[in-house]
Amino acid sequence: MTNQDEVQVSEAEIAVHWQEEKLYHPSTSFIAQANMTDPGIYDRFSLDNFPECFKEYADLLTWDKYWHTTLDTSDAPFFKWFVGGRLNASYNCIDRHLDEYKNKAAIIWVPEPEDEPHEILTYQELYVRVNEFAALLRDFAGLKTGDRVTIHMPMVPELPIAMLACARLGVIHSVVFGGFSGRACGERIADSGSRVLITMDGYYRNGKLLNHKEKADRAASVASAEGQEVDKVLVWRRYRGKYVSETPMVEGRDFFVDDLLADYRGARVEPVSMPAEAPLFLMYTSGTTGRPKGCQHSTGGYLAYVTATSKYVQDIHPTDVYWCMADIGWITGHSYIVYGPLALAATSVMYEGVPTYPDPGRPWRIAERLDVNIFHTAPTTVRMLRKAGPDEPAKYNYHFKHMTTVGEPIEPEVWRWYYEVIGKGEAVIVDTWWQTETGGFLCSTMPAIHPMKPGSAGPGMPGIHPLVLDENGNPIPAGAGKAGNIVIQNPWPGQFQTIWGDPDRFVETYFAKYNKNPDSKDWRDWPYFPGDAAVQAADGYFRILGRVDDVINVAGHRLGTKELESACLTVEEVAEASVVPINDELKGKMPDIYISLKPGYQPSEEIQAKVVRSIETTIGKIARPKHVWIVPDMPKTRSGKIMRRVLAAISNHMDVGDVTTLANPEVVETVRQMVQGDRESEFYG
Ligand code: WT7
Numbered sequence: 283m284t285n286q287d288e289v290q291v292s293e294a295e296i297a298v299h300w301q302e303e304k305l306y307h308p309s310t311s312f313i314a315q316a317n318m319t320d321p322g323i324y325d326r327f328s329l330d331n332f333p334e335c336f337k338e339y340a341d342l343l344t345w346d347k348y349w350h351t352t353l354d355t356s357d358a359p360f361f362k363w364f365v366g367g368r369l370n371a372s373y374n375c376i377d378r379h380l381d382e383y384k385n386k387a388a389i390i391w392v393p394e395p396e397d398e399p400h401e402i403l404t405y406q407e408l409y410v411r412v413n414e415f416a417a418l419l420r421d422f423a424g425l426k427t428g429d430r431v432t433i434h435m436p437m438v439p440e441l442p443i444a445m446l447a448c449a450r451l452g453v454i455h456s457v458v459f460g461g462f463s464g465r466a467c468g469e470r471i472a473d474s475g476s477r478v479l480i481t482m483d484g485y486y487r488n489g490k491l492l493n494h495k496e497k498a499d500r501a502a503s504v505a506s507a508e509g510q511e512v513d514k515v516l517v518w519r520r521y522r523g524k525y526v527s528e529t530p531m532v533e534g535r536d537f538f539v540d541d542l543l544a545d546y547r548g549a550r551v552e553p554v555s556m557p558a559e560a561p562l563f564l565m566y567t568s569g570t571t572g573r574p575k576g577c578q579h580s581t582g583g584y585l586a587y588v589t590a591t592s593k594y595v596q597d598i599h600p601t602d603v604y605w606c607m608a609d610i611g612w613i614t615g616h617s618y619i620v621y622g623p624l625a626l627a628a629t630s631v632m633y634e635g636v637p638t639y640p641d642p643g644r645p646w647r648i649a650e651r652l653d654v655n656i657f658h659t660a661p662t663t664v665r666m667l668r669k670a671g672p673d674e675p676a677k678y679n680y681h682f683k684h685m686t687t688v689g690e691p692i693e694p695e696v697w698r699w700y701y702e703v704i705g706k707g708e709a710v711i712v713d714t715w716w717q718t719e720t721g722g723f724l725c726s727t728m729p730a731i732h733p734m735k736p737g738s739a740g741p742g743m744p745g746i747h748p749l750v751l752d753e754n755g756n757p758i759p760a761g762a763g764k765a766g767n768i769v770i771q772n773p774w775p776g777q778f779q780t781i782w783g784d785p786d787r788f789v790e791t792y793f794a795k796y797n798k799n800p801d802s803k804d805w806r807d808w809p810y811f812p813g814d815a816a817v818q819a820a821d822g823y824f825r826i827l828g829r830v831d832d833v834i835n836v837a838g839h840r841l842g843t844k845e846l847e848s849a850c851l852t853v854e855e856v857a858e859a860s861v862v863p864i865n866d867e868l869k870g871k872m873p874d875i876y877i878s879l880k881p882g883y884q885p886s887e888e889i890q891a892k893v894v895r896s897i898e899t900t901i902g903k904i905a906r907p908k909h910v911w912i913v914p915d916m917p918k919t920r921s922g923k924i925m926r927r928v929l930a931a932i933s934n935h936m937d938v939g940d941v942t943t944l945a946n947p948e949v950v951e952t953v954r955q956m957v958q959g960d961r962e963s964e965f966y967g
Contacts, residue, residue, distance in 0.1 A: 302819065303694050305733035306701065308710045312683055316730030318594035323728070327744035329772065333805075335745050336363070336775050339590035340582065343625070344378045345369045346555040349582070353773065359793045359808040360780060361773040362559045363583035370553035371562055371585050372412060372450035375624035377553065379405045383600060387629045390603075391439045392648055394486035394635025400652075403439055405627070408446070416447035417549035418542055423478050423514050427452035427554055430564065432476040434467045434501065436460040436485035436494065437634045440518045440539070441610050442620045444480050449562060449581075452554040456564040456576065459611030460485070462902040464497035466574075468504025470566050473576055474782060475510060480539075482518045483527040488636050491520070495527035502535075516542075558582025564782050565613050567718040568842035569791060570832045576782030577613075577719050580775075584721045585621060587776030591722040591743065592622030595712055596656060597684050597729055605631035605649065606658035606686070612839065613718040614688055617776075618658060622722070637663055642671025646678035657704070658686035661693070662837035664700045665868050675704050682709040684729060688716075689838025690870045691826055697736035715739035715826050717812055718840070719792070721776025724748065724812075725824050738823040747771040749809070750818050755796050761820030765827055768816035769796060769809040777810065832926075834861070837869040841905050843926070846873050849900035853892045855883040858916055862930035864908050872908040873897075874933040876953070878915055885912040909933075913953050920945045932957050 313319060327335040333353035340349070340363075349367030376388075384406040391401040403411070419425045431453055435441040441457070448455040456474045458467045460482075471479060481498045484491050495517060502512040515536045520526050522540045531538075556562075562584055564576040592598050596618065604623050608614035610632075623630040631652060637645050645667065649657065664687070667674070685705050687697070692713060701711055711734050715725040725748060727733070727740035734740075742748045750758045750766040758766045781788040789800075796809045815827040829835060832843040843861040850859035857880040864874035877893060879885065890910040897905050917925045922945070931938045932954050941947045 303736045303738070305735055307733045308730050309708070312710050313730040317597050317599065318728055319730045321731050323744045329747055332745065332772055336586070339586040339775060340364050342589045342593065343369060343374050343586055349558055355803050355805050358803050358805060359789060360785070361777065361805065363580065363775045364558040364586070367558040367582050368555045369558065369582055370450065370556055371581055371621065372446045373553040374585060375446060375621060376405060376409050376412060379627040380409060383627045386600070386627070388624060389439050389442060390629060390631045390652060392631065392633045394639055396640065401439055408443070411443050412446045412450060413550045414543055414546040415443055416450040416551040417546045419447055419453065420451055420551065422542055423516065425451060425453050425478060428454065430454045430456055430474040430476045431478045431480060432467065432471045432474060433457045433480045434460060434497065435480065435482050435518070437609055437632055438482065438485060438518070439632065440482070445620060450551055450553050452556045452560060454561045454563055456566070457611055457616070458566065459609060460494065461904055463899050464500025465504050465900055466902060467497060467501035469508065470574065471501055471505040471512060472508035472510040474564055477512060478514045478516065479512050480516045482520065483525055484520050486635050488639050491526055493527045493529060496529040499529060556581045559779070561779065563616065565616060565718050568833055568840045568845060570842060570844065575784070575787065577778040578780050578782050579721055580779050583775030585625060587722045587774065588617040588622035589625040592618060592626055594728065595714065595723055595726050596622070596658070596686065598623055598626050598628045598656060600627040602656050603629050603631065603652055603654045604656040605654045607633065607637060607663060608658065608660070617722050637667060638670050642667055643674040643677060646675050646680060649680035650678040654680060655682055656684045657682045658688070660689040660838035661687055661696055662690065662869050664696055664704065668696070668699050669868065672703070675706065681706065685709045685711050686714055687711060688714045690835050691828060692737060694736035710734065713739045715824065719778045720812070721778060724770060735823055738819065738825045740824065741822045746774055748824060750816055751796060760818040760822055763817070765815050765817045767811065767830060768814050768824065768826070769811050771809050773805050773810070834863040834871050834873055836872055836904060839904060841873065841901070845901060846875070846897060846905060849897045850875060850877055850893050852900070853889065853896050855879050855889050856893065858924065860916055860924045860926055860929055862926050862933055864933040866908065873905065875907045875910045876913050876916065876929050877910065878913055911957060913956065915946060915949045917941065917950050917953065918945045929953070
């Protein structure tokens, strides 16, 4: 793929110019209380001890039946972990804590309006509400083990309740990020084959009560057009007994959950004992082609992996107050708000709204009030808080022992601000590199063992053995100062099992590139290819450089350029569309859109607005572009391929390189002047 080679070269150049950063060491007080202080864990999890080493992680769970085979590779690369074992995820996150912790907060929910009270769910209360909702799902919605359910909800406690109720029944949940459009939700309903949609009437964002229910109607009609009928829509209400949406309920299809629950008061549902390799959930993510991929995660392997990494890397103890600011609609929220922390009997804080509402002091008031001591967020949020309220953290009396960064590379300068100002110089930081597909962390420092290096994720996690390979599969040694593709040499329990309904794409996307023998049953022949470029320093730390495929990382979230381009092409006037990443001070990257028009149409602001609207309704507001450039033509190769690389260079004011071999080199200059010149208008003419 030419695109990959091109990215490689420029990323490698960046790497060469980077200086080594000074190391920061964990405090003695952090080390004194840490869950993991034994460097010997890396020997126990060496490749020689693989895969049996992962027994140590599985033993953090309560099994109904112990497994007989740690790793079954007979259908490689569809690996099975802890085969023969049986367990229930909801039991592990709730029931098993009741004896000791029934009266301790499991979830503290902070509504966005500051005058509304927090809602505190103890483990007992969580137990009651999960059981009652599970009974409703089983007896009213008719759901059974193995069915899929789509959950399209905002950050309210009813979201983890719904997930855990599904898990209790062995029903596979597919949570769609609440900010996604009804259409995006409908496509995921159809792909997963869900006949039940769980949603909410409305929620607060930035001071506004949004109408969320309207998205459900759109989702159901989009799913129906793709052949999947939704026969029940279960609508939670933001205020019990009071419907805040203007969208009518559909008779016979839509039901208020709070009304139905009256019939299930006191109901208890026996947790269904699931095979370790039964799917727990699907999480859709963007890839190089238009269709989002449903990453299928297992019950035993996934839960073992997120529990262990929450314990050792997040350093969660039952006495900690842990706040991850991610949305549960992404993998971070699944693994590190819900499953990992609850499996450890932690107190997990959930916040409904935006961090800067009503002012950028809000997160620190929450931290002070709840005495949060572990904090978890993304570089984009750190950048935003730095811009909006650089002096706010110092005004509040909170103290973090630990902070996480996740989702995109963090600039060393932003890292230092996170450390000094948000962390007040007291907290360790872990920069955790991983993906939707990987279930949990792949690279990170172990907080009480390794020093921190701003901008670098750190070494592979215990039992995770990364390598940087060149395009031909040759390892690039640590310290070579050269970038390449990072791969993981071995499977691990948190790894997703397949792409729902598309096993070929699973093999093709993540393994084909470096697999030399497709018939091999030996895990050594199946290095996992995540699609990121990286460089490994002499000390073994990995610095992640970004995606090598057509994926744009916007504020820590993945958007496929193909998905964006197809949204543009639904606009009547648009002939061709090309989407490239443009650097953004706050969001890391944003989509920059180039379109050309069909004959007979003139460029106009109206067309630009139509393109933006189409992206918002097809994907969601998070995909909003930085610009829409209407160009006379796209730079193309002689074979007619649009040269995204050239457009990306123009957007980012970089050298376009040699374009003389293109079919239309003159277009490059026209587009460059349009984008980089001082024109007022964003289109030519
Ligand atoms: C992509 C995965 C990980 C959960 C949230 C995003 C990028 C992720 C880091 C990091 C540099 C990172 C990678 C990865 N990424 N974490 N610490 N440093 N880059 O999950 O939506 O599946 O995105 O995010 O490019 O492949 P996701």
